[in-house]
Each structure stands twice: as structure tokens, then as C-alpha cells.
Amino acid sequence: MESFLYQASIYLAAAVIAVPIAARLGLGSVLGYLAAGIIIGPVLGLVGAETKDLQHFAEFGVVMMLFLIGLELEPKALWDMRHRLLGLGGMQILLSAAALMGVAMAYGQPLGTSLAIGLTLSLSSTAIVLQTLAEKRLMQTTGGRSVFSVLLTQDIAVIPILAFLPLLAVTLPAKISQDGSIQLTKDSEHHDAALSLVDGLPAWGVTAVTIAAVGLVIFAGIYLARPVFRYIHAAHLREMYTALALLIVVGISFLMTLVGLSPALGAFLAGVVLASSEFRHELETDLMPFKGLLLGLFFITVGAGINFDLLYSNMPAIISMALLVILIKGGVLWTLGRAFKLKGRDQWLFALSLAQAGEFGFVLAAFSVNQGVIPEDVAETLLLVIALSMLITPLLFILYEVISRRMVSPDTQHVADKIDADGPVIIAGIGRFGQIVNRLVKASGFETIVLDHDMKTIQLMRRFGSKGFFGDPTRSDVLRAAGIMEARVLVVALDDKEAAIKLVKTARKHRPDLHIVARAYDRTHTFRLYQAGANDIVREMFDSSLRAGRYVLENIGLSEFEASAAEKVFYAHDRESVKELALLWRPDIPVMENEPYIARAKELEKELETALLLRSEDKQGQ
Numbered sequence: 151m152e153s154f155l156y157q158a159s160i161y162l163a164a165a166v167i168a169v170p171i172a173a174r175l176g177l178g179s180v181l182g183y184l185a186a187g188i189i190i191g192p193v194l195g196l197v198g199a200e201t202k203d204l205q206h207f208a209e210f211g212v213v214m215m216l217f218l219i220g221l222e223l224e225p226k227a228l229w230d231m232r233h234r235l236l237g238l239g240g241m242q243i244l245l246s247a248a249a250l251m252g253v254a255m256a257y258g259q260p261l262g263t264s265l266a267i268g269l270t271l272s273l274s275s276t277a278i279v280l281q282t283l284a285e286k287r288l289m290q291t292t293g294g295r296s297v298f299s300v301l302l303t304q305d306i307a308v309i310p311i312l313a314f315l316p317l318l319a320v321t322l323p324a325k326i327s328q329d330g331s332i333q334l335t336k337d338s339e340h341h342d343a344a345l346s347l348v349d350g351l352p353a354w355g356v357t358a359v360t361i362a363a364v365g366l367v368i369f370a371g372i373y374l375a376r377p378v379f380r381y382i383h384a385a386h387l388r389e390m391y392t393a394l395a396l397l398i399v400v401g402i403s404f405l406m407t408l409v410g411l412s413p414a415l416g417a418f419l420a421g422v423v424l425a426s427s428e429f430r431h432e433l434e435t436d437l438m439p440f441k442g443l444l445l446g447l448f449f450i451t452v453g454a455g456i457n458f459d460l461l462y463s464n465m466p467a468i469i470s471m472a473l474l475v476i477l478i479k480g481g482v483l484w485t486l487g488r489a490f491k492l493k494g495r496d497q498w499l500f501a502l503s504l505a506q507a508g509e510f511g512f513v514l515a516a517f518s519v520n521q522g523v524i525p526e527d528v529a530e531t532l533l534l535v536i537a538l539s540m541l542i543t544p545l546l547f548i549l550y551e552v553i554s555r556r557m558v559s560p561d562t563q564h565v566a567d568k569i570d571a572d573g574p575v576i577i578a579g580i581g582r583f584g585q586i587v588n589r590l591v592k593a594s595g596f597e598t599i600v601l602d603h604d605m606k607t608i609q610l611m612r613r614f615g616s617k618g619f620f621g622d623p624t625r626s627d628v629l630r631a632a633g634i635m636e637a638r639v640l641v642v643a644l645d646d647k648e649a650a651i652k653l654v655k656t657a658r659k660h661r662p663d664l665h666i667v668a669r670a671y672d673r674t675h676t677f678r679l680y681q682a683g684a685n686d687i688v689r690e691m692f693d694s695s696l697r698a699g700r701y702v703l704e705n706i707g708l709s710e711f712e713a714s715a716a717e718k719v720f721y722a723h724d725r726e727s728v729k730e731l732a733l734l735w736r737p738d739i740p741v742m743e744n745e746p747y748i749a750r751a752k753e754l755e756k757e758l759e760t761a762l763l764l765r766s767e768d769k770q771g772q
Contacts (some may be wrong), residue, residue, distance in 0.1 A: 157204075160197060164190045165446055180277040183446045184537060187453020210403075211444025212513050213417045214437055217399050219305050221430050237294060238490055239303020242504070245482045246272035251617050253474065259528065262318035266523045267532060269311050270515055271475055272305045278543050284502070284546070287646075293496030296487070297503050302383035308510050309418050312517060316686040320520045363409045367416055371423030379429050395436035395686020410453055411499050445509075452512045456537060457530045465505050468531065472538035476546070480505040496555045502546040506539040524709035530762050571595030574638040578653055580607055581692060583669050584643035599632045624653045626660065634660055641685065642668040647675050658683035674727070674741075687728075696721060719761055728752045 164186035168575040172182030190196040251268030259267065279301060280289075288294040382390045403413030403418045424430060461468055483501040492500055515532050520523040522534065574592055575598045577584050584600070591598050600618035602608055609617045621628040623644070634640070640657050644650040654666055668684040670676040676687050696717055703713035732755070741747060 156740075157181060157197065158192055158367055158613070161204075161447060161450055165450060169446070180444070181540060182277065183449035184540070185451040186457060187450035188458075189452075189453075191454025192458040199707075202562060204447070210439055211448050211505075212510075213403055213413050214399055214441035215445060216308065216443060217421040218304075218434060218437060220418040220423075221425050221434055222421075224698045234296075234307070235301040235303045237488060238727045239307075239430045240298045241486055242483065243269075243272050243301050243304060243307055245486070246479050249482060250475065253478065263524055263528065265603050266315055266514075266518045269315070270511045270518065270532065271507045272479075272700070273308070273514070273538070274301060274479075274504040275540055275543060276301045276305060277505055277509055278506070278540060279503050282543075282547055288499060289500065291496060293487075293492060293499035293503075296492060296500050296599050299404050300500075300504055304508070306418075306508070309516070315514065315518055315523055318518075360409045363405055363416075364419065365403070367420050367741070368423050375424060375427055375429065379432075384580035391432060392436045396440070398433070399437065411570075431699060441741075449509065449512070452533065453537070456533060460530055461534055464531070469538065471531075472535045472542065475507060475535060475539050476505045476542065494557055496548075498550055498553050498557075499555050502550045505546060507536040507538070511536040523770050524637075548726075560564045572633045572636065573599050575599070576601065576623075576632050576634065576637045576639070576642065577603075577641040578645060578670075579619055579643035579645065580611055580642065581645055584641065587643065587667075599637075601628065601632055622765055624649050624656060629657060629660065634664070637661075638665065640664055642666060644669075647678075648670050650675075652677055654679055654682040654684050674735070677730055677732040677735040680729065688721045692724075718764055720758065723754075723758045723761055727751075727758075730754070 165183060168189065169179050169182035169184035170186060170485075173179060215694050231432075247265070247268035248518065250271045253265040254264035255261065279297060282735070283289045283294050283297065291297065302492045303736075354618055378394065382394050398420065399417055402416040406413045406416035407625055418734070424433065480501050483504055484497065487497040512533065514538070515529050519526055520528045533687065561616040575596060577588050577591075577598050580588065580600050580602045588598055588600060600611070600622055601623040602618060603620070603622045605620050608618045608620045619632070621631075623629065625630075634657060642650050646652060651667060654668055657664055657666060665682045665686075667686045667688070668677055668679045670687050670689045672689065679687050680698045699720075700713045700717045703716055704710055731747060731751060734743055734744065735741070736747075
């Protein structure tokens with residue numbers, strides 16, 4: 151018991167320390183878990199032989215991941231995406247696997263092992279890539295959407311790959327006898343009671359049992375899920391939902407094991423069946439913490455099990471192999487991007503972001519070793535190659551940014567429009583925020599000049615009868631053409647935070663007397679816009695949050711007039727507070743270390759409470 155508690159403390163402490171650091175550095179949680187495993191394993195030697203046993207338990211996190219992936223994929227959505235999934239995603243897996251298989255064979259590996267290595271390395275890192283795309287706001291670009299399609303295809307492809315790998319085994323755990331029945335060999339490590347349903351059955355019987363098991367999963371998901379959830383709901387015990395969610399995943403995994411199929415296959419299938427049910431979000435909420443912890447534990451055990459002696463003794467060769475994987479996958483992705491008409495930045499984003507191997511590679515490598523497809527010594531080298539390629543991924547995104555800055559995106563290849571109108575108000579950015587401002591100002595009888603650097607947005611705007619001009623509003627020549635020297639108000643409604651700050655600085659340089667209204671993403675962005683020279687700054691969630699707060703006050707005892715008065719006091723006080731705190735905010739140090747800022751923020755919060763209290767007392771006195 152003491153040993154278990156000690157090991158649990160080591161693993162949890164490593165995760166709690168390493169993962170937040172990795173996240174702050176922009177490396178992603180997966181690399182954080184791997185680093186934690188490396189530190190407590192090869193570096194400090196705090197964990198030892200029990201790592202492999204723990205890894206088998208942690209692999210259940212992969213089963214949960216595939217169940218949750220299935221929950222996100224309704225059958226109709228899969229069908230609508232079939233061309234991009236089968237075309238772009240399917241070709242990426244096939245071509246990358248074939249090219250990497252050829253390299254493995256050149257290194258002297260047999261055909262079956264080489265194919266397994268190619269399939270393992272063909273998959274990219276879903277966790278790292280999606281997180282990085284979200285952080286850099288690249289998900290909605292053409293390249294980002296293409297990357298997502300490929301990652302989705304890869305996640306789905308894990309299922310058939312897991313089912314296919316045992317067929318490549320050099321030493322099969324079972325053989326087919328002359329009468330067509332399947333017999334387990336005596337020395338098979340897979341001989342287990344869990345396989346008793348197919349032991350001794352004819353081949354057609356195994357097929358029938360398998361189809362029946364899959365049919366049972368589909369039938370239960372369609373017809374039994376709702377009654378069972380209603381039964382659990384009647385108990386009014388929150389923990390029963392969690393117990394049911396775990397039972398679904400564990401039970402289906404056990405059923406798949408009984409018929410000799412991958413537990414991940416059954417979990418994914420069940421997720422797809424339940425994707426259209428009203429209990430989908432409940433299942434996601436209950437299983438997400440378990441999935442995250444178990445997957446994290448899995449990656450820690452992978453990091454702890456990395457053979458650093460092998461790395462040190464073969465460092466040039468292993469680094470060369472990791473770079474070769476990136477070059478081969480990048481070349482395949484570049485070619486596919488061109489074939490599917492990706493251009494410029496989108497093509498580079500597509501090629502560089504998916505060039506690494508991924509976390510499912512760890513799963514497939516471990517599974518291949520268990521199945522006798524890949525020798526253990528080869529798998530150790532393979533794990534090092536996968537880990538190194540993932541560690542290089544942040545550098546690939548940095549390379550993309552360097553290339554991107556030197557290129558002209560497809561959208562900006564259009565020549566800027568000649569602006570043949572004038573008005574007292576210039577609106578830069580015509581997204582959700584800018585549209586409402588534009589409609590209000592025009593409906594009030596004033597002319598506006600709308601600028602946006604997204605040609606599709608301008609074209610859509612014109613379809614609805616509104617006039618807008620294509621051009622980069624941060625450029626001085628475009629601002630001058632739009633009439634910045636004569637305008638009375640500039641509205642900065644750009645989605646890009648850095649571009650918004652650049653625009654405010656440029657406009658203020660040209661027109662010190664211009665009134666600038668700017669949209670801010672958060673309080674820090676607000677401070678930066680104030681320092682850049684904006685006059686009025688609107689935080690995108692502030693006004694809606696104030697309105698929601700007023701509704702709360704109206705429904706807990708205040709009258710509409712009292713709630714409105716409190717809202718106005720809060721608004722006025724916060725507006726002045728932000729201006730004052732902007733003078734104390736410093737971009738070179740974290741807010742938590744800025745003592746003058748923290749002290750004044752506390753004082754202002756007390757002043758707000760006093761102001762609201764005095765307002766309430768004055769009202770009662772009246």
C-alpha cells in the first residue's frame with residue numbers, strides 16, 4: 151500500500167508540475183506529460199519496472215478517447231465530410247505510410263514490420279496540432295480546416311489500423327485447424343478466458359459472433375440508452391451518471407474483448423451511435439476527466455520508458471530518422487496540398503503542422519509489440535523517433551510563421567479596391583462587432599467607409615446590398631485613401647489583436663485629434679489599446695455581462711430602476727478604473743508580480759463596493 155501511494159504521488163506530482171509549465175511555454179500538454187515521465191524515469195530514476203504494468207492500465211485512456219471522438223461524429227456529419235476525409239485524409243495516410251514503409255525496408259526491416267512502422271508514423275499529433283492552431287487562431291483558415299480534416303481521418307483510421315496490425319504478426323497467437331476452427335496455441339500470451347466465446351468455433355462462427363456483438367452495441371445505443379438514462383435520472387444521484395458512463399465504456403470494451411476485437415473499436419462505434427442522443431454532453435462531461443488523466447498517465451509512462459541509453463549511443467542516427475520522418479511527411483503533405491488546390495500560407499501550414507508523428511504512434515507501437523509485429527528493440531527506437539518529432543513541432547510552427555511573414559496570402563493577392571466614397575466614420579473590420587456598429591450608424595443617417603482585408607467578407611457584404619472596400623486597414627496608404635485625414639471617428643473592429651493595436655498606432659500618428667473607438671478582446675488588450683492611443687474601448691463581453699448581471703439583480707429583490715442604477719454605477723466606475731489601471735499596467739512583467747497594479751486594483755474594488763452601498767442607502771433613505 152505504501153509503495154502504491156508513493157508511486158501515485160510521484161506520477162501526480164510530476165504531471166502537476168511539468169504540464170502547466172509546458173502549457174505556458176506553448177508546447178502543449180502531451181509534451182508536458184512526456185517531459186514529466188522523462189524526469190521521473192530516466193533522469194531521476196524515481197520510477198522503475200512497474201511502469202510497463204501501469205502503462206497497460208493507462209491504455210484504457212485511449213479507449214475513452216476514441217469513445218469521446220465517436221461522440222463528436224454524428225453519422226450524418228461523417229457522410230457530409232466524406233470527400234475531404236477519404237480524399238485528403240485518406241491519401242495522406244496511405245501515401246505517408248507507403249513512403250515510410252519503403253524507408254523502413256531500406257533499413258532492413260521485413261515487410262510486415264515495415265508496414266506497421268509506416269502506419270504508426272503516418273499519424274500526426276492531434277493534441278499538439280489542434281491546441282496550437284487554436285492558440286494561434288488558425289483553425290478557421292483554409293489550411294487550418296484542411297489540417298482538421300486530416301486529423302479527424304487519422305483519429306478514425308486508428309480503429310481499422312488496430313484491427314489490421316495483428317494480421318501482420320510474425321508469430322500468430324492462434325491457428326486455424328483443418329476443420330476450420332480457431333485454436334489458441336499453448337504458448338500464446340493472449341490465451342485468456344476473455345476469448346472463450348471464439349475459442350474452438352469454426353471461422354464462420356467467429357464471424358457470426360463478431361457481427362452479433364457489433365449489432366448488440368448498435369441496438370443498445372439506439373433503443374436501450376434512453377430508458378437506462380431515465381432510470382438513472384430518477385435516482386437523483388449525480389455520481390450514478392458517472393458510474394453509468396464508465397459502465398458503458400468498460401462493458402463495451404469487455405464485450406469486444408470476448409469476441410477478439412479491439413476494445414477501442416467497440417468504444418468508437420458506441421460513441422458514434424450515441425452521438426445523436428440527448429445524453430451526449432452528459433457522457434462527455436462525465437468521462438472527460440478520466441480520459442484526460444488516464445491519457446496523461448499513459449504519456450508519462452511512455453516518457454518514463456524511453457531508453458535514453460539507446461538515444462545517447464545512437465543520437466545522430468535517431469535524430470536523423472526523426473528529421474527524415476518530418477521531411478517525408480512534409481513532402482507528401484505539400485504535394486497533396488497542391489493537388490487539393492491549397493496555396494500560399496495555407497499550403498505551408500498544412501505541410502508543416504502535420505509533419506510530425508503523433509501520440510497515437512505510442513499506442514500503435516506498444517500494441518504492435520504486444521502482437522509480435524514489431525520487435526521490442528525496434529519499438530524502442532521508434533518511440534524515440536516519435537517523441538523527438540513531436541518535440542520539434544513547435545519549431546515547425548515557428549518556421550511557418552517566418553515563411554508566412556515573407557509571403558502574401560491568397561486573400562491579399564487581390565488588389566486593394568479604389569475607394570470612391572467618403573464619410574465621417576471609418577469602420578475597420580466588418581465581423582459580428584463591426585456589422586452592428588455599421589448598421590446603427592447608417593440607420594441613424596450617417597455615411598460610413600467599411601474596410602476589411604478578407605475578400606470573402608466584402609463580397610458577402612455586397613451580396614446583401616452594403617458597400618465595403620477590400621484592403622488592409624493597418625496600411626497607411628489604405629487609411630489615407632479611406633479619408634483618415636478628414637474622418638471624425640475611426641472604429642477598430644479587427645479580430646486580430648496585434649493588427650488592432652497596429653491600426654490604432656498608425657491612425658493616431660496620422661491624426662492626433664481623431665476619435666478612435668476600439669474593440670478589445672480582454673482587459674490586457676484594453677490596456678494596450680489605451681497605451682496605443684484609443685479613446686473609447688469596448689470589451690467584447692463587457693456590456694453583455696453587465697446586462698446579464700442586471701437581470702440577476704432584478705430577480706433577487708431589486709426593482710428594475712435599482713438594478714439599472716447599480717449597473718450604471720458599476721459601468722462608470724469600471725470605465726474610470728480601467729483608465730487608471732492602464733497607467734500602472736506593464737507589458738514586461740506578469741500582472742501577478744505587479745504590486746502597484748494589484749494594490750490599486752484592490753482599492754478600486756473596495757471603492758466600487760462603497761459606491762454601490764451608498765447608492766443603496768440613499769435609495770432607502772428616500
